[in-house]
Amino acid sequence: MKEITALKKLLTGISSSDRICILMHNNPDPDALAGAYGLQAMFAHQCKTVADIVFNGIIGRMNNKLMVKLLDIPLRHFSSINLEDYSHLCLVDSQPGMQNNIFPANRPALLVIDHHPSEGNAFECRFLDHRISAGSTSTIVTSYLKSLHVPISSQLATALFYGIQTDTDGLARDTGNLDREIFFGLFPEVHPELLSQIQNPDLPKEYYHNLGDALLSGQVYEHFLVADVDQTFNPDMPAEMADFLLRMEGVKIVLVYGCYKDTLHFSIRTSLDSIRLGGLAIHMVEGIGTAGGHARAAGGQIPFTKENVRTMLERFYHFFAVEPGQFQLLYS
Numbered sequence: 594m595k596e597i598t599a600l601k602k603l604l605t606g607i608s609s610s611d612r613i614c615i616l617m618h619n620n621p622d623p624d625a626l627a628g629a630y631g632l633q634a635m636f637a638h639q640c641k642t643v644a645d646i647v648f649n650g651i652i653g654r655m656n657n658k659l660m661v662k663l664l665d666i667p668l669r670h671f672s673s674i675n676l677e678d679y680s681h682l683c684l685v686d687s688q689p690g691m692q693n694n695i696f697p698a699n700r701p702a703l704l705v706i707d708h709h710p711s712e713g714n715a716f717e718c719r720f721l722d723h724r725i726s727a728g729s730t731s732t733i734v735t736s737y738l739k740s741l742h743v744p745i746s747s748q749l750a751t752a753l754f755y756g757i758q759t760d761t762d763g764l765a766r767d768t769g770n771l772d773r774e775i776f777f778g779l780f781p782e783v784h785p786e787l788l789s790q791i792q793n794p795d796l797p798k799e800y801y802h803n804l805g806d807a808l809l810s811g812q813v814y815e816h817f818l819v820a821d822v823d824q825t826f827n828p829d830m831p832a833e834m835a836d837f838l839l840r841m842e843g844v845k846i847v848l849v850y851g852c853y854k855d856t857l858h859f860s861i862r863t864s865l866d867s868i869r870l871g872g873l874a875i876h877m878v879e880g881i882g883t884a885g886g887h888a889r890a891a892g893g894q895i896p897f898t899k900e901n902v903r904t905m906l907e908r909f910y911h912f913f914a915v916e917p918g919q920f921q922l923l924y925s
């Protein structure tokens with residue numbers, strides 16, 4: 594494999610005195626967290642250096658909070674560090690120049706691993722593995738850990754397994770042969786009790802408020818469902834509600850949005866293969882916000898103003914050639 598030779602060469606050039614920062618996209622999800630955790634193990638083993646995992650935004654979902662806590666993932670917040678202090682910057686589950694991360698435009702990347710479609714942004718990088726065929730960043734990172742014979746602790750295996758599981762919906766979505774091979778390969782090392790706790794966390798009362806908002810505001814037309822969770826305590830709630838509502842009988846396309854602080858977050862989900870939601874999400878925020886995603890799951894953010902929300906919704910309806918007036922409340 595060409596990549597592993599290049600990676601080995603890159604790592605031999607790094608010494609224990611180098612300071613490495615591993616960045617993820619904002620509000621990191623389990624796949625980003627696990628990928629970063631895996632790279633940290635790689636740098637520790639191969640270069641005898643402790644890389645810092647740095648996040649921006651918040652760790653929103655209760656599952657993700659528990660993942661960080663129970664699997665001992667050491668995190669630093671972007672506001673508490675200075676990127677100038679690091680000799681090398683890495684980025685996982687995103688690419689420099691994408692709108693969902695704070696990778697500085699004036700710095701080259703040491704290493705970038707991602708599986709999201711490119712947004713056409715050019716960047717300087719010494720080692721890039723951009724593999725759209727992979728269902729998760731965790732898949733790619735695990736394959737490197739195995740090739741380099743980096744020991745994978747039970748906590749790290751659990752993180753990587755959970756990263757693949759969430760990004761591929763348990764191998765049901767955007768999954769290839771490598772995802773399956775790595776997923777089953779990690780399984781014997783996974784800590785079942787910790788994984789179960791992460792998958793079934795206690796939920797705060799606000800979660801149920803947002804669930805109520807989503808159900809009461811939910812409107813349906815044919816196989817579309819659009820819902821507004823209103824104010825939310827967690828920017829991941831629209832995504833969580835969209836996943837949940839997509840399971841409704843007859844529903845195949847879901848849009849959920851909600852406001853966290855001064856930003857409107859939205860998520861789109863579909864069970865259909867024929868739509869590319871990532872492109873749709875980018876179109877919906879053109880000129881007003883940021884977005885990205887995959888074929889069947891995507892999302893974005895816009896500054897919360899009535900005008901912006903109307904524009905975003907109009908573009909969604911227009912894309913599918915439907916009219917808001919055709920929709921009816923789920924409960925009326």
Ligand SMILES: [Mn+2]
Pocket residue numbers: 624625686708728729730760
């Ligand atoms: Mn991912």
